Amino acid sequence: MLKPSGWLSVAGVLLLAGCQSQEKKADVVRPLIYQSLEKHYIASNCAAEKCSEVQIEALEFPQSPALTEQLRLRLLALATGVTEGSSDPAQAWDAYAQDFFTMAEEDRRILPEFMASEAQMKAQVYTQYNDLLIIELTSYVYHAGQAHGLPMTQFMVIDERDHHVVSFEDMLKPGQENAFQAALSQAHQHWIEELEQDEQFVAHWPLGETRNVAPTPEGWVVKYNVYDIAPYAVGQPELLIRNDELEGIAEPRYLNL
Incomplete structure (x- = not known):
């Protein structure tokens, strides 16, 4: 009587393993074709x-x-x-x-x-x-x-x-707009230092708000159009807010941590 029971247990394990394998396959997301x-x-x-x-x-x-x-x-x-x-x-x-x-x-x-x-x-x-x-x-x-x-x-x-x-709102946790702006201001300051510009430059070209954000493996890239925060010759500035600086601000889905 015990042998059939043991056989059923093995079969059950194999069946469960098969189901789990199918579930894992179902969870795989195929890259979007373009x-x-x-x-x-x-x-x-x-x-x-x-x-x-x-x-x-x-x-x-x-x-x-x-x-x-x-x-x-x-x-x-x-x-x-x-x-x-x-x-x-x-x-x-x-x-x-x-x-x-x-x-x-x-x-x-x-x-x-x-x-x-x-x-x-x-x-x-x-x-x-x-x-x-x-x-x-x-x-x-x-x-x-x-x-x-x-x-x-x-x-x-x-x-x-x-x-x-x-949308930008989808990526940001509720009520974190001010925290995001603070992180953006810090990224802007780093960018100003890399350009070797001074306070006079910032006074003429202050940081503005934008929703043009791209989540990347390194962090969020915030990109501006010409004349938004710098003269035409500078091009389209990209500011980087790193992933660890966005913890608690951005939804985890859009952070590479």
């Missing part, structure tokens, strides 16, 4: 060196059309933010290019001696770890007659576990 999308528009009825251009290097997510749409809309809004057109961004690449060429034609008519207008939009992987995919969206828009074009940047943080876009 692929490149490139588009290049050139204005018509113009001399080659005077033709305005729109160049796009975006990403698409075959598993998630919703993420593909969000990325497209965010890039278009980023580029529209530095044009003189409507405050409502275009919803499609073709529509943006058409609107841009309409404005560029007016630029060329008024200022024919200047180089052609151009717009660039790009999405690229900034980092990928801990089931998080961080995309950096960038745009650069130049209109004929300007001293220089204006670059813009924005992070898009994606949770690969459920394919949703993570």
Whole structure:
């Protein structure tokens, strides 16, 4: 009578082990698949060196059309933010290019001696770890007659576990806004010291608030646009708040500890 019982116990252990193995497999999160999308528009009825251009290097997510749409809309809004057109961004690449060429034609008519207008939009992987995919969206828009074009940047943080876009508020623990700002101020001071700047620089270019944050293995990267906290020549400043400085401030999910 004992032998069958022993056999059942062994079988039960094997069955349990098999179930646990299946559970572990189910817990494995596959990296989000993405692929490149490139588009290049050139204005018509113009001399080659005077033709305005729109160049796009975006990403698409075959598993998630919703993420593909969000990325497209965010890039278009980023580029529209530095044009003189409507405050409502275009919803499609073709529509943006058409609107841009309409404005560029007016630029060329008024200022024919200047180089052609151009717009660039790009999405690229900034980092990928801990089931998080961080995309950096960038745009650069130049209109004929300007001293220089204006670059813009924005992070898009994606949770690969459920394919949703993570907001700054999602990453921060409730009620920790002031603590985050204090940590950011400290990171800003380190950055100022690295630039070898003084209090006069800070007085002219004070630290401002931003929600443009990317969680990385080293800590949170906080990135600003040109003119936000420094002159154009400095570019787009990146401040790093290390993981240990964010304990108790950030949700553990977004800290690499």
